Amino acid sequence: MSVGSQxxxxxxxxxxxxxxxxxHEDVDRAHDRxxxxxxxxxxxxxxxxxxxxxxxxxxxxVMLGExxxxxxxxxxxxxxxxxxxxxxxxxxxxxxxxxxxxxxxxRLGAATHRGHAELIFDRFGPxxxxxxxxxxxxxxxxxxxxxxIAIRAGLGFFGVRPWVAILIALVILYSALMSHRYWTWERxxxxxxxxxxxxxxxxxxxxxxxxxxxxxLLTWQPLPGFNKDTLLIVLADIGATVxxxxxxxxxxxxxxxxxxxxxxxxxxxxxxxxxxLATAAAVATILATAPLLAHGMxxxxxxxxxxxQALQPLVGRFGASLFALGMxxxxxxxxxxxxxxxxYAFGEVTHKPHSLNLxxxxxxxxxxxxxxxxxxxAAIVLIPGLPLVYVVLIVNVVAVLAMPPALVFLFxxxxxxxxxxxxxxxxxxxxLSSGVVFLLTGAGVLFGISIIAxxxxxxxxxx
Amino acid sequence: MVKKDHAQVVISxxxxxxxxxxxxxxxxxxxxxxFIPRRHLKGPELLVLWALRIYLLFMMAVVGYQVWIAVR
Numbered sequence: 001m002s003v004g005s006q007x008x009x010x011x012x013x014x015x016x017x018x019x020x021x022x023x024h025e026d027v028d029r030a031h032d033r034x035x036x037x038x039x040x041x042x043x044x045x046x047x048x049x050x051x052x053x054x055x056x057x058x059x060x061x062v063m064l065g066e067x068x069x070x071x072x073x074x075x076x077x078x079x080x081x082x083x084x085x086x087x088x089x090x091x092x093x094x095x096x097x098x099x100x101x102x103x104x105x106x107r108l109g110a111a112t113h114r115g116h117a118e119l120i121f122d123r124f125g126p127x128x129x130x131x132x133x134x135x136x137x138x139x140x141x142x143x144x145x146x147x148x149i150a151i152r153a154g155l156g157f158f159g160v161r162p163w164v165a166i167l168i169a170l171v172i173l174y175s176a177l178m179s180h181r182y183w184t185w186e187r188x189x190x191x192x193x194x195x196x197x198x199x200x201x202x203x204x205x206x207x208x209x210x211x212x213x214x215x216x217l218l219t220w221q222p223l224p225g226f227n228k229d230t231l232l233i234v235l236a237d238i239g240a241t242v243x244x245x246x247x248x249x250x251x252x253x254x255x256x257x258x259x260x261x262x263x264x265x266x267x268x269x270x271x272x273x274x275x276x277l278a279t280a281a282a283v284a285t286i287l288a289t290a291p292l293l294a295h296g297m298x299x300x301x302x303x304x305x306x307x308x309q310a311l312q313p314l315v316g317r318f319g320a321s322l323f324a325l326g327m328x329x330x331x332x333x334x335x336x337x338x339x340x341x342x343x344y345a346f347g348e349v350t351h352k353p354h355s356l357n358l359x360x361x362x363x364x365x366x367x368x369x370x371x372x373x374x375x376x377x378a379a380i381v382l383i384p385g386l387p388l389v390y391v392v393l394i395v396n397v398v399a400v401l402a403m404p405p406a407l408v409f410l411f412x413x414x415x416x417x418x419x420x421x422x423x424x425x426x427x428x429x430x431x432l433s434s435g436v437v438f439l440l441t442g443a444g445v446l447f448g449i450s451i452i453a454x455x456x457x458x459x460x461x462x463x
Numbered sequence: 464m465v466k467k468d469h470a471q472v473v474i475s476x477x478x479x480x481x482x483x484x485x486x487x488x489x490x491x492x493x494x495x496x497x498f499i500p501r502r503h504l505k506g507p508e509l510l511v512l513w514a515l516r517i518y519l520l521f522m523m524a525v526v527g528y529q530v531w532i533a534v535r
Contacts, residue, residue: 021493026486027478033485113490114499122499131516260487351496390530401522405515412508419499441518448525 028357029258032183036263055266056273057186058253061337062102062246063095063274064193067281068143068334069150070395071240072199072327075282076307078233079289084212085222087237091282092217094241095275097439100432101407102275104414104425105247106267109254111423116251118348120409123419132409133349135402140245140342143399144377146392147338150331152381157305157324165328166378173336173374177367182256182356189336195329196281198322203284205315206291213287227463228450232397235447238440239396240282244406245341252344256355261423281326288315288323335374343370397447404441407433 032054039051078087105116112119117136121129148166155165176188215221224230250271259267292310305324312320340356346369347354354366381388411433414425425433450457488494504512
């Protein structure tokens with residue numbers, strides 16, 4: 001039996017009767033599970049499809065949520081700087097890495113019914129728990145700032161004033177929360193996340209050279225030069241797919257959704273589906289901006305939605321508007337999921353109620369932290385004169401650097417027999433996840449060498 | 464016997480039955496008040512954790528240095 005499989009909270013009344021305490025949150029979750037049970041009890045294709053519809057959510061949300069403002073900027077800068085080549089299959093590879101990592105959080109959440117932050121705190125103690133929380137809090141807050149920059153830039157393309165753009169984003173964020181039901185929040189956010197796919201029609205409007213795309217996918221060529229710029233884009237593209245907040249969010253959402261070990265298969269499908277959709281949107285963004293190869297566009301060209309403006313002669317006003325709207329969507333969905341991830345983590349480490357099923361009165365701290373994170377990040381974006389472009393440029397790099405310590409905690413938890421029971425990591429998953437840790441650490445070390453010891457970087461073949 | 468939430472939200476008998484029949488015991492919100500037993504980390508695990516912590520702090524300093532150079 002895993003340590004997560006404990007007895008329910010039992011108390012005794014004065015006359016000695018045992019009582020189970022049931023909360024409003026439990027009732028809401030049970031109502032969601034009724035539909036899952038009913039679909040599972042039936043046979044046939046339609047009932048399987050319904051079961052899948054009921055159980056998808058955390059995986060798609062985490063993957064499309066990670067196709068956020070700075071990520072889409074990284075892909076846009078990748079396309080504009082390197083065109084069609086090495087980075088098309090490379091981005092697909094990074095999403096494969098994300099599947100390996102995120103699948104473990106599904107299993108961990110379903111097996112223990114505990115969030116990631118809670119498990120780290122309880123299992124390894126507050127000393128390591130706080131380190132992990134500080135990494136998450138800093139990373140989440142920096143990323144949240146960039147999401148509001150993306151929203152401001154995207155809506156700025158349509159002439160919307162910055163404060164109006166930020167207000168629109170906050171209204172959408174609170175609209176998703178107002179139902180106080182995980183299910184409704186998830187469906188509203190999924191509907192918003194579907195707009196991430198608008199980058200696909202924009203890519204089609206640029207009439208990509210499909211022969212070059214096929215060649216790049218098969219041969220990974222043409223290769224970019226090995227220099228600091230390439231390394232920065234490599235790190236930014238990795239940071240656009242695997243980041244610490246994703247671990248915390250998907251595990252907490254899996255728990256909040258009420259998924260159990262019976263649902264792990266669907267949780268895996270959910271994760272792979274999310275990765276496939278996110279890969280399609282990411283590759284489409286690279287293809288869409290590949291014609292800008294000669295324009296000298298970089299990630300610096302972000303704050304005034306220059307990418308959408310630069311694309312306008314190629315794809316028309318409609319295509320450029322779709323691109324700008326895609327940036328807005330990327331920012332809004334990520335702002336929702338990342339602020340929720342912070343609120344889940346806070347509730348888990350403080351053992352305060354933490355669920356999207358909580359009514360406002362019972363979840364004051366949960367909704368309070370969520371609101372505080374979102375509003376503070378939004379307010380910073382409105383301060384004139386701050387050099388926020390640097391936050392946009394480094395946020396994905398910071399995510400890559402913070403990922404190995406986060407992954408080691410995950411690795412230790414999914415290999416902990418007392419926590420996971422029979423669901424401990426199989427050997428193949430350990431080999432793959434170790435590979436991800438080594439790759440991320442290696443990329444980070446190479447980046448460090450390129451900055452502080454350029455001569456060693458040059459000796460390694462870098463320019 | 465099932466007790467309703469201390470926040471005095473009225474939970475009907477049918478809802479109580481639903482919760483107890485559909486949710487696993489450790490899925491109940493109040494069951495999560497239990498702490499999971501602490502695991503004491505051993506030498507090699509502590510070594511890896513400290514090495515990664517130092518790596519992260521060092522790399523953050525590198526990123527800070529790069530931003531400082533860029534701002535200047």
